[in-house]
Amino acid sequence: MDAGSLAISQLSGGFDLYNSLESGQTYTWSRSDGGMYTENPAAENAWYETIIDGCYVAVCRDDGQLQWRSSDGTVAPGLLRHHLRLDDDLEAIYSAFPDEPIINAAINRFSGMRLVRDPPFQCLISFICSAQMRVKRIYQMQQNLSSSFGTTMTADGRSIHAFPTPAQLAAATETELRELGIGYRAPYVQQTAEMVHDGVDPTAARNLPYEEARSYLTQYPGVGNKVADCVMLFSLGFLEAVPLDTWIQKAIATHFPACALDSYEETSQAIRSHFGPSVAGYVQTYVFHHLRTQE
DNA sequence: CGCCAGGCTAGCG
DNA sequence: CGCTAGCATGGC
Numbered sequence: 535m536d537a538g539s540l541a542i543s544q545l546s547g548g549f550d551l552y553n554s555l556e557s558g559q560t561y562t563w564s565r566s567d568g569g570m571y572t573e574n575p576a577a578e579n580a581w582y583e584t585i586i587d588g589c590y591v592a593v594c595r596d597d598g599q600l601q602w603r604s605s606d607g608t609v610a611p612g613l614l615r616h617h618l619r620l621d622d623d624l625e626a627i628y629s630a631f632p633d634e635p636i637i638n639a640a641i642n643r644f645s646g647m648r649l650v651r652d653p654p655f656q657c658l659i660s661f662i663c664s665a666q667m668r669v670k671r672i673y674q675m676q677q678n679l680s681s682s683f684g685t686t687m688t689a690d691g692r693s694i695h696a697f698p699t700p701a702q703l704a705a706a707t708e709t710e711l712r713e714l715g716i717g718y719r720a721p722y723v724q725q726t727a728e729m730v731h732d733g734v735d736p737t738a739a740r741n742l743p744y745e746e747a748r749s750y751l752t753q754y755p756g757v758g759n760k761v762a763d764c765v766m767l768f769s770l771g772f773l774e775a776v777p778l779d780t781w782i783q784k785a786i787a788t789h790f791p792a793c794a795l796d797s798y799e800e801t802s803q804a805i806r807s808h809f810g811p812s813v814a815g816y817v818q819t820y821v822f823h824h825l826r827t828q829e
Numbered sequence: 830c831g832c833c834a835g836g837c838t839a840g841c842g
Numbered sequence: 843c844g845c846t847a848g849c850a851t852g853g854c
Contacts, residue, residue, distance in 0.1 A: 558835065665836040671852070672835080717850030722837080758837050779835035797844090822835075 535690065536607025539599040540614065547624020550646030551595045552576045554618065557823040558669040559768050560650045561660040561676040562697065566592070571670045583689070585696040586613060586653055590689045593618075605689065619648045630813045636789050637817060640824035649819060650768055654736045655727075656697045657769035662722050662756040664764070669826075671715075678714040679703065679723075703727035722756025729754060740770050745799075747772065759798045767815040774811040776818040778802060781825050 542549045555563045556571060564570050566581040576582075581603075583592035590605040591613060600620075604610035615621055624646065631637050652660075656676075663675045676697065683698035683706055698706075704727040711720035730736065734754075739747035747770070751762035760779060766772035776782065778798055786805060787794045793804035809817040 661835080662837095664834095666834050666849085667836095667851085668834050668853080712850080715851065718848090719837090719850080756837065760836060764835075777835070781835070826835085 535603050535605065536610065537601070537603045538607060538611065539596075539601045540611065540620070542595070542598055542600055545620055545624070546622075546626065547628065548646040549595075549600065549618075549620065549648060550644060551582065551593065551600070552580075553644045553647040553823065554650065555582050557644070557647060557819065558672075558826065559764075559819055560652050560657075561673050562586075562650075562652050562656050564677070571673045573670075583694065585687055585694060586617065588685075588687075588696070589613060590687055590694065592689075605687070617651050617653075619651055622648055624648065627813050627816050630810050631817055631820075632809060634789070636785065636821060636824070640820035644820055644823060647820065647823070649773070649816060651771060652769040653697070654765065654769040655700055655730055658726065658730070658736050658751075658754065658757070658765050659697075659703065659723055661761045661764040661768075662726060662754070663716060663719050664761065665719060665756070675714065675716055678716075679711075682706075682710070682714060698727075700727050700731035704731040719756055722754075726754040726756060736765065737770065739766065744772060744774055748775075759802070763802070767818070773813060773815045774806050775815045776802060776805050776809065778805075779822070781822050782818060785821055785825055 563582045563584045565576055566583055567577060579594060579596060581592045581594045589609055591610050592603045594601045602610055602614060628641055660672060660676050664672045680695040680697050683702045684695040687694050706724055708720045708724055711723055716723055739750045742750055747766060748759060748762045751757055751765055760777050763775045763777035767775035778801060790808060793801060793808050795801045795804055806814045
């Protein structure tokens with residue numbers, strides 16, 4: 535097992551590991567203390583781990599450093615920079631946020647929280663599963679998919695499951711998926727996995743303009759505008775994407791009523807423009823987490 | 830028990 | 843097009 539560290543002080547705006555990985559934007563990491571999405575704060579030395587492209591990586595915040603351990607030390611630092619967006623200039627991003635009370639409150643609470651850049655297939659499946667589901671259960675469903683259909687690796691003598699590949703998940707039956715608690719989303723998951731396995735590549739959306747990319751992603755069963763926006767923001771790097779979930783729709787009605795229009799498309803356009811296209815997705819993620827974790 | 834959870838789809842008018 | 847019933851499952 536290789537190991538190393540990155541200096542958090544060199545990152546503009548710092549890095550809040552806990553809120554970045556437990557704000558409901560990613561379901562690809564697990565806390566080694568088993569407390570992922572339990573609403574118990576992570577212990578100071580809690581490790582978050584995942585397997586990406588066959589590479590095991592674990593990270594932990596310790597004394598101003600982002601410590602990491604990995605099965606492949608040659609790729610781990612670059613992998614972390616990419617998937618945790620460590621090169622995002624948070625100070626510049628905050629200064630581009632609109633100066634409004636609810637947004638400022640969110641920045642104050644979660645300063646250092648970064649967007650993630652998740653593996654697209656895993657992101658696609660996890661947000662198909664997210665429909666009408668609580669964050670904690672979405673996470674549990676992804677764990678179930680991994681342990682039932684994903685490849686097993688051994689790290690530190692423990693067995694860990696990677697998220698299934700499109701081929702592995704396409705081979706699952708609807709009945710098997712329902713037994714994992716996937717519910718009525720089971721056929722969507724199976725059929726989407728099959729489409730990706732057959733060559734309909736979600737990453738092809740990267741090369742399209744924003745609204746065409748969103749439309750492209752809705753060809754997968756179980757993917758509407760909202761889920762497509764999540765995939766674009768949390769895995770494809772469209773920082774202008776603002777997923778209009780129930781929380782954000784309420785926030786728009788209350789705090790930005792001029793943007794509360796009739797259709798998803800119109801509201802989306804208005805709120806993207808209001809938040810600022812280059813940072814709108816960041817604003818969304820901060821406000822979402824702020825509202826969802828208020829007492 | 831009833832209600833709700835990071836919505837979507839099919840089937841209407 | 844716009845509108846809405848129905849959808850699985852678990853937690854409160």
